[in-house]
């Protein structure tokens with residue numbers, strides 16, 4: 001059965017290709033939605049008033065953006081910033097920030 005390793009390899013390539021595409025889309029969203037204006041390029045904040053995102057993992061980012069958007073985590077700034085994010089935007093942002 002030489003077929004099975006080939007199929008598994010193809011699936012692994014497809015999955016990792018998808019994750020890279022999401023991180024690339026997240027990087028574009030991070031700039032387009034203005035996150036970069038406070039949290040800075042590469043997740044290093046422009047001022048100490050803003051939390052550093054570099055080093056946080058994707059699951060944490062996804063949960064917190066979802067909670068800001070729903071109001072489960074109240075924040076005057078971040079509830080406004082997350083209001084316009086779609087589920088796909090949040091997934092992509094989490095994938096991107098998770099790589100920083």
Ligand code: HEC
Pocket residue numbers: 030033034035036037038039049050051052053061064065074075076077078081082085093
């Ligand atoms: C105007 C400045 C500003 C902008 C723009 C901004 N943020 Fe924030 N962000 C903050 C502040 C301030 C906090 C702390 C909020 C709090 O806990 O009340 C925060 C918190 C966060 C946190 C939680 C960090 C932690 O350690 O708990 C995440 C994740 C986050 N922002 C992501 C984003 C993303 C993604 C965007 C773009 C859609 C964005 N932010 C845009 C100011 C900003």
